Amino acid sequence: MNSKKVYKSCLDNCPLAYALNIIDGKWRLPIIWALNKNKIMRYNELKRDIDGITNMMLTQTSKELESYGIIDRKQYMEIPPRVEYSLTESGQDLIVALKELANWGKNMQSNDKLSDMG
Amino acid sequence: MNSKKVYKSCLDNCPLAYALNIIDGKWRLPIIWALNKNKIMRYNELKRDIDGITNMMLTQTSKELESYGIIDRKQYMEIPPRVEYSLTESGQDLIVALKELANWGKNMQSNDKLSDMG
DNA sequence: CAGTATCCGAGTCGATACTG
DNA sequence: CAGTATCGACTCGGATACTG
Secondary structure (H helix, E strand, O other): OOOOOHHHHHOOOOHHHHHHHHHOOOOHHHHHHHHHHHOEEEHHHHHHHOOOOOHHHHHHHHHHHHHHOOEEEEEEOOOOOEEEEEEOHHHHHHHHHHHHHHHHHHHHHHHHHHHHHO | OOOOOHHHHHOOOOHHHHHHHHHOOOOHHHHHHHHHHHOEEEHHHHHHHOOOOOHHHHHHHHHHHHHOOOEEEEEEOOOOOEEEEEEOHHHHHHHHHHHHHHHHHHHHHHHHHHHHHO
């Protein structure tokens, strides 16, 4: 067991580990989120929208998400090049599940604030 | 922006980032999961249950989860020492949200298998 | 426009040994 | 029993420069 995340050690039998592995990575959610809002985006649109991301990271992360079946990449054979990214159906289903987690997070945050005020 | 996870940069305003930050870490889910199954566990019970965890990591991670309000730590002033860990209510709510994500993961996994078979 | 290539730093985790 | 302390390794991501 040398991998950083334990869930990589049980990818085959644990669906939660599998899911978390897919969304794990600094830029994955930002990309997923941007595509959820704007539906279809070109490479440089994504880059402008996601604050601080480099070409390196955008290319790498979008490839990874594509390989997982989360996002779709359509390349048009034109000059200048045009590539459009969007969420797949699986990607859209993911959003639904994440909103549950976001809800829980929101409750946690407001509890924090209450206890801060003592 | 120097932190590894981008969600650390928006902890204040993004509930999803906040939630993911809490479950991020190699041993957090294993601990949460073990406590969800067994309800109340002592230190060495956890250690035996979670394959490969060291004292270092168990102590550190349980402290972190306690500080987030996910788990409860009860120390009994006895000799030999006894410490019991359990999930808080928030921790139990977290399980519910994670099950949604696990469900999504399960669908993803079975889609993978189908496409493997061609 | 939409990417690649290379090199490097920071943070996380593991191994091992020790303690009230 | 229930922890601490120290140090090193590995991986992820950042910065910068280049390309079809």
